Amino acid sequence: xxxxxxxxxxxxxxxxxxxxxxxxxxxxxxxxxxxxxxxxxxxxxxxxxxxxxxxxxxxxxxxxxxxxxxxxxxxxxxxxxxxxxxxxxxxxxxxxxxxxxxxxxxxxxxxxxxxxxxxxxxxxxxxxxxxxxxxxxxxxxxxxxxxxxxxxxxxxxxxxxxxxxxxxxxxxxxxxxxxxxxxxxxxxxxxxxxxxxxxxxxxxxxxxxxxxxxxxxxxxxxxxxxxxxxxxxxxxxxxxxxxxxxxxxxxxxxxxxxxxxxxxxxxxxxxxxxxxxxx
Amino acid sequence: xxxxxxxxxxxxxxxxxxxxxxxxxxxxxxxxxxxxxxxxxxxxxxxxxxxxxxxxxxxxxxxxxxxxxxxxxxxxxxxxxxxxxxxxxxxxxxxxxxxxxxxxxxxxxxxxxxxxxxxxxxxxxxxxxxxxxxxxxxxxxxxxxxxxxxxxxxxxxxxxxxxxxxxxxxxxxxxxxxxxxxxxxxxxxxxxxxxxxxxxxxxxxxxxxxxxxxxxxxxxxxxxxxxxxxxxxxxxxxxxxxxxxxxxxxxxxxxxxxxxxxxxxxxxxxxxxxxxxxxxxxxxxxxxxxxxxxxxxxxxxxxxxxxxxxxxxxxxxxxxxxxxxxxxxxxxxxxxxxxxxxxxxxxxxxxxxxxxxxxxxxxxxxxxxxxxxxxxxxxxxxxxxxxxxxxxxxxxxxxxxxxx
Numbered sequence: 001x002x003x004x005x006x007x008x009x010x011x012x013x014x015x016x017x018x019x020x021x022x023x024x025x026x027x028x029x030x031x032x033x034x035x036x037x038x039x040x041x042x043x044x045x046x047x048x049x050x051x052x053x054x055x056x057x058x059x060x061x062x063x064x065x066x067x068x069x070x071x072x073x074x075x076x077x078x079x080x081x082x083x084x085x086x087x088x089x090x091x092x093x094x095x096x097x098x099x100x101x102x103x104x105x106x107x108x109x110x111x112x113x114x115x116x117x118x119x120x121x122x123x124x125x126x127x128x129x130x131x132x133x134x135x136x137x138x139x140x141x142x143x144x145x146x147x148x149x150x151x152x153x154x155x156x157x158x159x160x161x162x163x164x165x166x167x168x169x170x171x172x173x174x175x176x177x178x179x180x181x182x183x184x185x186x187x188x189x190x191x192x193x194x195x196x197x198x199x200x201x202x203x204x205x206x207x208x209x210x211x212x213x214x215x216x217x218x219x220x221x222x223x224x225x226x227x228x229x230x231x232x233x234x235x236x237x238x239x240x241x242x243x244x245x246x247x248x249x250x251x252x253x254x255x256x257x258x259x260x261x262x263x264x265x266x267x268x269x270x271x272x273x274x275x276x277x278x279x
Numbered sequence: 280x281x282x283x284x285x286x287x288x289x290x291x292x293x294x295x296x297x298x299x300x301x302x303x304x305x306x307x308x309x310x311x312x313x314x315x316x317x318x319x320x321x322x323x324x325x326x327x328x329x330x331x332x333x334x335x336x337x338x339x340x341x342x343x344x345x346x347x348x349x350x351x352x353x354x355x356x357x358x359x360x361x362x363x364x365x366x367x368x369x370x371x372x373x374x375x376x377x378x379x380x381x382x383x384x385x386x387x388x389x390x391x392x393x394x395x396x397x398x399x400x401x402x403x404x405x406x407x408x409x410x411x412x413x414x415x416x417x418x419x420x421x422x423x424x425x426x427x428x429x430x431x432x433x434x435x436x437x438x439x440x441x442x443x444x445x446x447x448x449x450x451x452x453x454x455x456x457x458x459x460x461x462x463x464x465x466x467x468x469x470x471x472x473x474x475x476x477x478x479x480x481x482x483x484x485x486x487x488x489x490x491x492x493x494x495x496x497x498x499x500x501x502x503x504x505x506x507x508x509x510x511x512x513x514x515x516x517x518x519x520x521x522x523x524x525x526x527x528x529x530x531x532x533x534x535x536x537x538x539x540x541x542x543x544x545x546x547x548x549x550x551x552x553x554x555x556x557x558x559x560x561x562x563x564x565x566x567x568x569x570x571x572x573x574x575x576x577x578x579x580x581x582x583x584x585x586x587x588x589x590x591x592x593x594x595x596x597x598x599x600x601x602x603x604x605x606x607x608x609x610x611x612x613x614x615x616x617x618x619x620x621x622x623x624x625x626x627x628x629x630x631x632x633x634x635x636x637x638x639x640x641x642x643x644x645x646x647x648x649x650x651x652x653x654x655x656x657x658x659x660x661x662x663x664x665x666x667x668x669x670x671x672x673x674x675x676x677x678x679x680x681x682x683x
Contacts, residue, residue: 174360175377180377180381
């Protein structure tokens with residue numbers, strides 16, 4: 001719990017600092033919206049104004065009429081939610097096994113999972129392309145889900161393993177005595193206790209999937225199956241870039257991500273403070 | 280209500296042997312206490328009874344039926360953990376109901392999401408709801424029933440743990456140092472509550488503790504363990520008055536039994552230095568070195584100076600209704616007479632009232648001839664009277680633990 005700063009000058013300084021930080025962090029978002037509500041003429045010739053021109057909100061559909069932005073966002077959603085779901089299901093089981101079971105090669109398994117984080121994605125694009133081609137996964141969204149899961153799952157495993165490590169064995173043993181089988185111990189006892197960590201892992205996995213560009217750009221050639229990240233990049237032309245349209249699409253692209261974060265952030269915050277409260 | 284039989288049970292973790300050989304036969308409805316110092320293997324033994332730890336070797340039987348490979352849930356036991364092990368995300372009601380719900384859970388109910396629905400459905404069944412309420416009322420948890428464990432005090436959490444054990448009506452209750460996290464006052468209260476519970480449910484209890492007061496006040500039978508070995512099995516009275524060896528003698532009682540090194544000669548026990556006669560030696564013991572065990576309450580202040588045993592007072596503790604007097608048999612370094620002295624040579628007497636004695640002075644003590652214990656000076660094993668009337672060679676007088 002943050003200690004209360006009682007003296008007035010301290011409080012003023014704190015709020016000033018936080019205010020500056022907020023402006024610094026939020027200004028690019030504001031400018032994105034401002035650009036989206038400007039015309040290309042303003043952007044390239046007369047210069048855009050500082051204040052939002054909300055009256056131009058009605059022009060947005062016309063700007064995006066030529067591109068299937070909602071379909072791209074839906075594709076991004078499929079990749080992001082698919083990655084999050086698959087990664088969390090596998091990570092929960094892997095983390096539980098790494099935390100609770102003794103088996104030969106446990107250390108090696110943990111190291112190999114960790115080692116996947118050392119390899120840059122770009123290094124694996126070519127071998128993955130060959131692999132995906134032979135499995136018929138190119139140009140498929142579920143192929144993207146698999147590729148992203150492979151990269152994001154180890155992070156989720158480590159987050160969840162450290163959370164499970166903190167749960168005393170006795171609680172599971174108690175459930176065992178009460179007649180609860182292993183699977184039940186995991187789903188009814190362990191999982192509810194690590195919800196904050198699951199939420200944190202979900203955020204990381206979701207944004208990895210949502211922001212994914214490299215694999216999507218390489219593996220998906222059909223424009224209708226592009227996720228929004230690749231779709232946005234396609235706005236950039238050889239001779240011109242319709243900045244206003246790009247920013248409009250980018251703004252729409254950020255909305256689902258913000259909504260997702262707002263939904264899970266309560267769980268994460270409760271997890272951050274859970275250890276600070278004496279039980 | 281099974282009879283529990285331990286047949287040459289052994290437990291090792293790799294090369295580390297925790298239980299060397301444990302054999303005992305415990306009848307129905309006993310309040311059995313496994314007593315011993317930390318690390319003696321008593322909790323491991325309890326976990327083996329529960330099925331939480333595998334048995335390396337030997338056989339464990341409930342009513343003659345081998346249970347070595349049975350899952351905990353198939354043993355019909357309840358376990359109260361030292362840390363209580365309550366489910367933090369469930370309310371008191373849900374915690375207590377959990378074993379009943381699990382008893383009614385079918386395999387496919389464990390499918391995620393469905394399991395939480397089925398838990399709620401089963402919890403609302405009248406037989407479950409009423410039983411939970413009944414047990415909660417019995418343990419005076421009614422007003423906390425919808426609270427989470429973290430909002431409860433230590434004693435209340437303890438009661439929830441007991442309620443969770445009680446709700447299934449198991450045949451054996453296993454309790455692993457359940458009072459060690461409570462303060463002294465609450466511990467006394469919970470001790471009485473657990474004893475009352477034992478009398479009420481009339482089932483077998485196996486209780487692990489390192490606290491001899493808990494063992495003496497609650498047990499109908501005690502097994503004293505040390506370094507993974509059974510030192511003695513017996514009722515609290517047997518353990519207290521007829522310890523099987525010097526370890527048990529020193530472990531039970533506060534202050535512990537006095538162990539006085541003596542030499543047996545002509546039917547008399549002479550102090551090691553030969554300076555004074557301590558007690559009459561029983562006729563059945565052979566002459567030679569021995570260890571005399573005397574409980575502190577068997578030593579009193581001599582009425583007439585010059586009779587009994589002369590001691591040099593090294594400590595006087597007034598406990599209100601009684602006094603504990605520490606004394607040595609030999610006046611060692613005069614400067615040390617005013618100190619407590621080495622624990623090896625200080626003996627204790629417990630006398631009623633407030634004894635007006637001064638540290639450093641001499642005092643005559645009387646040691647009654649009844650209820651004295653005699654141990655082999657080398658092995659520490661107790662010498663039991665030989666019924667044939669033959670002399671007992673102390674060096675080879677290995678006592679078998681009294682049969683349960």
